[in-house]
Amino acid sequence: MKKQFELTAWSLGLCALVGCNGVEENIASEKSLRTQSFALVTNCKYTTPAIDREAELIIRHVNVVDDPCRTKPNGTGCTTSSSQGKWSFGYLVSQMAGDNSPSEFVLRWLGSFETSRTVNGFAMQARGGLDASNLPVGVTAKVVQPWRQASGCSKTGSFSDCTLDFTKAPFRLLAIVNRIDLAGPVDFYGSSGPNSGEARFVFGVTDTNGAPLEATVIFEYKLPSSRTTFDWATQWHNLVSAGPVGSPAYNNALEQLTNQITVRGAISGAPNNSAISQVRTNEIAFDLGKIANQKVWELREQRLLDCSAGSTKCWLIPDTVKQTPDHTKNMTAALDTFFVNNTAKLAAETHVVPTNLLTGAARSKAALNTAVVWDLLNQDLYNQDMGGSGPITSVMRYNFALATCTGCHYVETNTSNMHISNRVPGQMSQFSNFLAVSIEPSTTDARLPANSQSFFDSVSNESRTLNEPWRRACEMKRLLNGDPNPWTKTSGAH
Structure with missing residues (x-):
């Protein structure tokens, strides 16, 4: 039987940057080098055009995220008043809220964290509210009471009795992200029809003094079908020629791109006529425990659900976290059955976790506690290389685990939860190990990256070599070459 590894957050899958210039020629087969096994780095089908990660994939330049015109609701220095605050939390919420009051929209959303609830049959504990001494926590x-008070409202009250001051919103822009790599003929979650990919705004949550908390919020927008996926790819790529990233010309071009996505009406007939697909919160700051190294990290997903089809008065409601089972399903017969019935799909990364297993909150214990490591209950289901006699390989387990938010944001990538870190003004957000590796091509084979990153499999202890930014750049090149067929599978529902 295979050895079990008890891992803590600080000893989970130690990773290191490694050079890949000496990749053996005998692994250069295009198909074998796709990310399907996560044992090898993507061998990109296209070598041109060159992709600038910081200008067209993950844009975090200080001159962009601290742009005084576009990141403040009452932006200053704008050449035209129409540009004011277009990347601010307040503006984006106002466009997302439909016919609802933006203040009530936000307070209802934050209020969903204040009480315990059930999502998809699984318990989701409160991350706020009042403690046994009637004191506010989480x-x-x-966030809620300090913002209400700063807005001139009472600390407590209903969702509708306070007009929030969005110039004092405790959210700071960290990055604008191009996720066109999610585009493909079939959506990752298994639905039919075209998928143009996504654009994302990543915000950090701050305290009353503006200090960054261990919490981020991601607005994840569908790219509207008013343009083809190829057109969207060209627009992202053309940002490079607009001017140096963060320059006035560049920021203006980026604003023109994002305005098409975030404005109310971007997708007519969608809930609130908004292109928002989901809002995700990624935090450890709101755990109610008092002992820091025992706090539980949690990622939630909210969608515009509490409304009828085509309504413009929808609210953000907690939904299931895609591809992520509830932690109570780890090492259970139900998960074992899913593995046995989906071996081929797990090997090819085309598996879709069934709805009845999906959690409302991806969560894992922090520092000194054992984290969630996805594994089988019946160890004999692993193949002989893992000490069993069944059909499940270690790569299948890894593909499954990495596709979960629990694995990708924690154990399987040796990440302290945030792939894009919170920050203070004037400072650039930092990447996790999963995103930090460069996308420079190898000098010996331009289809491969010069560098990659290795992570240890949290169960088998095998090395898994990845370069996620390279994979995303590869999909950009594919689209810019007019190829509609995804070359790689997305690394989970991320």
């Missing part, structure tokens, strides 16, 4: 103490 999101209530750190």
